[in-house]
Amino acid sequence: xxxxxxxxxxxxxxxxxxxxxxxxxxxxxxxxxxxxxxxxxxxxxxxxxxxxxxxxxxxxxxxxxxxxxxxxxxxxxxxxxxxxxxxxxxxxxxxxxxxxxxxxxxxxxxxxxxxxxxxxxxxxxxxxxxxxxxxxxxxxxxxxxxxxxxxxxxxxxxxxxxxxxxxxxxxxxxxxxxxxxxxxxxxxxxxxxxxxxxxxxxxxxxxxxxxxxxxxxxxxxxxxxxxxxxxxxxxxxxxxxxxxxxxxxxxxxxxxxxxxxxxxxxxxxxxxxxxxxxxxxxxxxxxxxxxxxxxxxxxxxxxxxxxxxxxxxxxxxxxxxxxxxxxxxxxxxxxxxxxxxxxxxxxxxxxxxxxxxxxxxxxxxxxxxxxxxxxxxxxxxxxxxxxxxxxxxxxxxxxxxxxxxxxxxxxxxxxxxxxxxxxxxxxxxxxxxxxxxxxxxxxxxxxxxxxxxxxxxxxxxxxxxxxxxxxxxxxxxxxxxxxxxxxxxxxxxxxxxxxxxxxxxxxxxxxxxxxxxxxxxxxxxxxxxxxxxxxxxxxxxxxxxxxxxxxxxxxxxxxxxxxxxxxxxxx
Numbered sequence: 314x315x316x317x318x319x320x321x322x323x324x325x326x327x328x329x330x331x332x333x334x335x336x337x338x339x340x341x342x343x344x345x346x347x348x349x350x351x352x353x354x355x356x357x358x359x360x361x362x363x364x365x366x367x368x369x370x371x372x373x374x375x376x377x378x379x380x381x382x383x384x385x386x387x388x389x390x391x392x393x394x395x396x397x398x399x400x401x402x403x404x405x406x407x408x409x410x411x412x413x414x415x416x417x418x419x420x421x422x423x424x425x426x427x428x429x430x431x432x433x434x435x436x437x438x439x440x441x442x443x444x445x446x447x448x449x450x451x452x453x454x455x456x457x458x459x460x461x462x463x464x465x466x467x468x469x470x471x472x473x474x475x476x477x478x479x480x481x482x483x484x485x486x487x488x489x490x491x492x493x494x495x496x497x498x499x500x501x502x503x504x505x506x507x508x509x510x511x512x513x514x515x516x517x518x519x520x521x522x523x524x525x526x527x528x529x530x531x532x533x534x535x536x537x538x539x540x541x542x543x544x545x546x547x548x549x550x551x552x553x554x555x556x557x558x559x560x561x562x563x564x565x566x567x568x569x570x571x572x573x574x575x576x577x578x579x580x581x582x583x584x585x586x587x588x589x590x591x592x593x594x595x596x597x598x599x600x601x602x603x604x605x606x607x608x609x610x611x612x613x614x615x616x617x618x619x620x621x622x623x624x625x626x627x628x629x630x631x632x633x634x635x636x637x638x639x640x641x642x643x644x645x646x647x648x649x650x651x652x653x654x655x656x657x658x659x660x661x662x663x664x665x666x667x668x669x670x671x672x673x674x675x676x677x678x679x680x681x682x683x684x685x686x687x688x689x690x691x692x693x694x695x696x697x698x699x700x701x702x703x704x705x706x707x708x709x710x711x712x713x714x715x716x717x718x719x720x721x722x723x724x725x726x727x728x729x730x731x732x733x734x735x736x737x738x739x740x741x742x743x744x745x746x747x748x749x750x751x752x753x754x755x756x757x758x759x760x761x762x763x764x765x766x767x768x769x770x771x772x773x774x775x776x777x778x779x780x781x782x783x784x785x786x787x788x789x790x791x792x793x794x795x796x797x798x799x800x801x802x803x804x805x806x807x808x809x810x811x812x813x814x815x816x817x818x819x820x821x822x823x824x825x826x827x828x829x830x831x832x833x834x835x836x837x838x839x840x841x842x843x844x845x846x847x848x849x850x851x852x853x854x855x856x857x858x859x860x861x862x863x864x865x866x867x868x869x870x871x872x873x874x875x876x877x878x879x880x881x882x883x884x
């Protein structure tokens with residue numbers, strides 16, 4: 314199925330309403346899309362060897378190692394070949410977060426994803442925040458082994474060497490016959506906190522920057538300079554490949570805001586938010602229309618941008634494509650077979666499912682207590698012997714279904730291969746961490762999400778959402794301080810006797826989590842960076858969880874995790 318839109322008028326109202334409006338225009342413009350498709354098919358079927366000179370730009374975003382999920386890379390390859398059979402000009406691009414997401418990505422540190430992308434034939438790619446997860450040395454290796462050109466106009470480096478910036482181009486202009494199309498790469502400034510902050514540092518100082526700034530103007534100006542430069546070099550069309558997303562929580566670094574504060578782009582292909590957007594039409598700074606599209610995640614769809622010989626631009630999504638490239642499928646099957654025996658081994662049982670979502674299907678692990686989050690946090694406290702344990706909601710990536718639990722299931726919950734750490738921390742530092750975690754929690758109002766929201770063990774508290782957050786952060790969204798007012802109250806720590814006692818700001822507690830938060834300041838948690846380490850990068854996070862759930866009687870998850878326990882109250 315193809316859902317596509319041409320450049321038509323659309324009023325800009327609210328983000329939610331715009332998306333509804335875009336979808337509602339499908340029927341109005343589907344006839345235009347079908348005319349284009351039928352014309353191409355006619356050319357192909359009339360006995361002519363001449364392929365169309367229409368430009369096809371196929372795109373993916375947020376694949377997250379889903380090599381064999383939904384359409385899969387084998388389906389993408391087959392579809393690409395079908396387009397190549399009827400058009401001279403086909404380009405395949407990825408808009409970030411391709412190399413992380415499942416156990417094969419974790420074990421290979423992204424290498425298998427790059428191998429598959431090379432086999433499928435990607436031409437261009439941008440860096441999503443998760444491309445940085447395996448460290449700069451590994452990222453450099455991945456870029457070097459990729460056949461695609463990596464683009465990033467807003468990434469700068471001020472360190473002692475060249476960094477990965479030397480392997481990036483700000484843009485690439487591709488000539489399709491007499492038509493030049495410019496592709497400009499943009500990576501989210503949220504990469505610093507949404508990956509591992511220490512990866513962007515040297516000697517404790519940040520040496521990488523993503524054109525950050527409180528109002529987003531530095532980013533907008535950077536992209537504008539590159540648009541202007543591409544225009545000066547003769548590019549007829551400007552396509553922005555942005556890993557920014559449309560979530561309001563990412564403001565001022567959203568794709569919508571980038572369009573509204575620049576001029577000259579024709580299309581923006583987006584990633585990061587996992588939004589499924591066939592086409593959204595926005596006005597740029599000068600009132601010119603720009604098409605925005607995003608495929609969702611895990612190859613649920615293939616994005617398709619078409620620039621016809623006549624100059625018509627359409628963009629849409631390809632879904633439910635069933636054909637497979639046998640060669641690509643064989644590579645996928647062979648790789649997964651290597652790990653299958655271990656991964657299918659049973660490690661435990663559960664009589665009930667544990668989910669990141671509530672009964673209405675709303676993801677709450679990033680703004681409220683969940684039973685799965687309690688299980689994960691309890692595992693860290695159990696294995697470490699700490700007083701308190703924290704797990705960031707954004708680090709819990711999959712549910713656990715009722716029945717047998719395998720190694721694969723557990724690794725899916727914690728796919729990042731983080732390691733257990735424990736520090737000494739004052740009561741005040743713990744209070745600051747909780748306040749920072751809950752700075753954007755509006756759980757009963759609008760389900761606002763924060764990947765750094767903490768699932769907890771050994772501690773309980775209340776979030777008063779009527780109190781505005783007084784947390785101060787730096788330009789990279791790293792924690793700086795808390796003001797006079799606090800929204801986290803009634804904080805109690807579980808004592809050795811089994812009773813919850815009020816936290817003592819001057820007392821010293823042991824706190825367990827993983828290296829991402831404790832050592833590397835992940836999600837912006839700076840308050841523990843200089844604390845004494847009692848456990849320094851022990852076993853992997855998934856091993857922590859396995860050890861805990863195997864400690865239950867008969868290896869069956871305890872009934873206490875069937876529901877939440879009121880560790881986090883929201884009012």
